[in-house]
Amino acid sequence: MKKRILITGGAGFLGSHLCDRLLEQGHEVIVADNLFTGRKSNIAHHLGNPNFEFIRHDVTDPIRLEVDQIYNLACPASPPHYQYNAIKTIKTSVMGAINVLGLAKRTKARVFQASTSEIYGDPEVHPQPESYWGNVNTIGVRSCYDEGKRVAETLFFDYHRQNGVDIRVVRIFNTYGPRMLPNDGRVVSNFIVQALRGEDITIYGDGKQTRSFCYVDDLIAGFMKLMETDNFTGPVNIGNPGEFTMLELAEQVLKKVGSKSKLVFRALPSDDPKQRKPDITLAKTRLGWEPKVPLSDGLDKTIAYFAKLLDCPYPQS
Structure with a gap:
C-alpha cells in the first residue's frame, strides 16, 4: 500500500x-x-x-x-x-x-x-x-x-x-558504503581516502580497538x-557482528587499493570505545534480519565510490 x-x-x-x-x-x-x-x-x-x-x-x-x-x-x-x-x-x-x-x-x-x-x-x-x-x-x-x-x-x-x-x-x-563524506572522520572513509591519496594511514591508539562494520x-x-x-x-x-581491529581494517584497505601508504599512530581520542560489537539475536528472532554483505565485498564497492569521487586511480583489488 x-x-x-x-x-x-x-x-x-x-x-x-x-x-x-x-x-x-x-x-x-x-x-x-x-x-x-x-x-x-x-x-x-x-x-x-x-x-x-x-x-x-x-x-x-x-x-x-x-x-x-x-x-x-x-x-x-x-x-x-x-x-x-x-x-x-x-x-x-x-x-x-x-x-x-x-x-x-x-x-x-x-x-x-x-x-x-x-x-x-x-x-x-x-x-x-x-x-x-x-x-x-x-x-x-x-x-x-x-x-x-x-x-x-x-x-x-x-x-x-x-x-x-x-x-x-x-x-x-x-x-559504511557509497555516499559517505570523504571528510566525515569515520574510520572506513578515513582509511580509504588516505590510501587512495597515498597519504599516511592514521591509527588512533594501538589499533587493537575493535569495531563491527x-x-x-x-x-x-x-x-x-x-x-x-x-x-x-x-x-x-x-549492525554486523563481524568484529575487526583497526589494524585489520587498515591492512584490508591497503591491500585492496594497492597503496604504499604507511601506518602512523596517534593518541586515542577522549572516551573512544575500546570495543564495539552488536548482539543481533533480537533482530534475528523478531525481524528475521541479519547482514548479508561481507566486509571484503562492501569495501570493494566503497573504495570504487571514493576512487570515482576523488578522481583517484584505483588499481586492481
Missing part, C-alpha cells in the same frame, strides 16, 4: 539510501534536511520524480505535514561533525525528537528513531545486547551525541507510554523490516 513518508536527514548518507528504497517500492517520499552534513547530490536523481519532494528544513523547528510514517535520521553522526557545534548536536537530537514525535502524535504516523550504538558508551559488556544500559560519560567531548541520542530514546518511549505514539527504535552500529544496504533492509513489523517497538541493534 502506497504511503506518504517523511525522512528527516534524508539527504544524508543513510537517509538517501533509504529514500532510494522507499521510492523503488512506490511510496511518496518527503525529505527534510538542513544540508549540514546531507548533500543535494545524494538525492538529485529523484528531483524529477512526482513521488519525491525535498524541503530544506532544520528538525529543531516544528514542521506541519500530513504523513503515514516518519523516519527520524537527522543528526550529524561522525565525531568531527557532531563536535563542531556540540550544543546544536544535542538540540538536533532532543528538540528534533520532540518535533517528530509531536507530528506523529497529531497524524497518528508510525515514527522511527535512528539511535546509535554510542548509547552503550565504552561498554563493559561484550557483545552489547539491547538490555545493556551502557557506560557513558555525561560530560565528555562525545556526550553531546551520546547523551542526545539517549534522551531521544527516553522521549520516544515516554511518548509511546503516555500518548500511545507508534514508535520504532533502532540502535545503529558502524555503517555493516554495509549500508544491509542496514537499510533492517530499518524497513522494523517499520513493517507490528507490535514491536525495539530498541533493536542493527
Whole structure:
C-alpha cells in the first residue's frame, strides 16, 4: 500500500539510501534536511520524480505535514561533525525528537528513531545486547551525541507510554558504503581516502580497538523490516557482528587499493570505545534480519565510490 513518508536527514548518507528504497517500492517520499552534513547530490536523481519532494528544513523547528510514517535520521553522526557545534548536536537530537514525535502524535504516523550504538558508551559488556544500559560519560567531548541520542530514546518511549505514539527504535552500529563524506572522520572513509591519496594511514591508539562494520544496504533492509513489523517497538541493534581491529581494517584497505601508504599512530581520542560489537539475536528472532554483505565485498564497492569521487586511480583489488 502506497504511503506518504517523511525522512528527516534524508539527504544524508543513510537517509538517501533509504529514500532510494522507499521510492523503488512506490511510496511518496518527503525529505527534510538542513544540508549540514546531507548533500543535494545524494538525492538529485529523484528531483524529477512526482513521488519525491525535498524541503530544506532544520528538525529543531516544528514542521506541519500530513504523513503515514516518519523516519527520524537527522543528526550529524561522525565525531568531527557532531563536535563542531556540540550544543546544536544535542538540540538536533532532543528538540528534533520532540518535533517528530509531536507530528506523529497529531497524524497518528508510525515514527522511527535512528539511535546509535554510542548509547552503550565504552561498554563493559561484550557483545552489547539491547538490555545493556551502557557506560557513558555525561560530560565528555562525545556526550553531546551520546547523551542526545539517549534522551531521544527516553522521549520516544515516554511518548509511546503516555500518548500511545507508534514508535520504532533502532540502535545503529558502524555503517559504511557509497555516499559517505570523504571528510566525515569515520574510520572506513578515513582509511580509504588516505590510501587512495597515498597519504599516511592514521591509527588512533594501538589499533587493537575493535569495531563491527555493516554495509549500508544491509542496514537499510533492517530499518524497513522494523517499520513493517507490528507490535514491536525495539530498541533493536542493527549492525554486523563481524568484529575487526583497526589494524585489520587498515591492512584490508591497503591491500585492496594497492597503496604504499604507511601506518602512523596517534593518541586515542577522549572516551573512544575500546570495543564495539552488536548482539543481533533480537533482530534475528523478531525481524528475521541479519547482514548479508561481507566486509571484503562492501569495501570493494566503497573504495570504487571514493576512487570515482576523488578522481583517484584505483588499481586492481
